[in-house]
Amino acid sequence: MPSSIRARGQGRRLLAAVVSHAFEVTNVHRLVIGLFPDNLRARRMYEAIGFQAEGISRGSAYFGGEHRDELVMSLLRPEWQAANA
Numbered sequence: 001m002p003s004s005i006r007a008r009g010q011g012r013r014l015l016a017a018v019v020s021h022a023f024e025v026t027n028v029h030r031l032v033i034g035l036f037p038d039n040l041r042a043r044r045m046y047e048a049i050g051f052q053a054e055g056i057s058r059g060s061a062y063f064g065g066e067h068r069d070e071l072v073m074s075l076l077r078p079e080w081q082a083a084n085a
Contacts, residue, residue, distance in 0.1 A: 016049050019075065020084070029077050034061065034070040043071065050083050051075045 051073040
């Protein structure tokens, strides 16, 4: 993401809007996102939206010619509803 977007928090607002749209328009119960465990900036953003860490999926991401661990995070409809009541 370009630094001009990160600096203004637009990425967080965009993702929050996508999450809200998913829960408002569909019957989805659970949203899942994966990220590299060392990506603390992304993790903080996802946690601010309401995602919770579930655990590490070992060696599940193939990136740059190597298998890397992936942190799995999720957000359930009841959690989102409680936070947005």
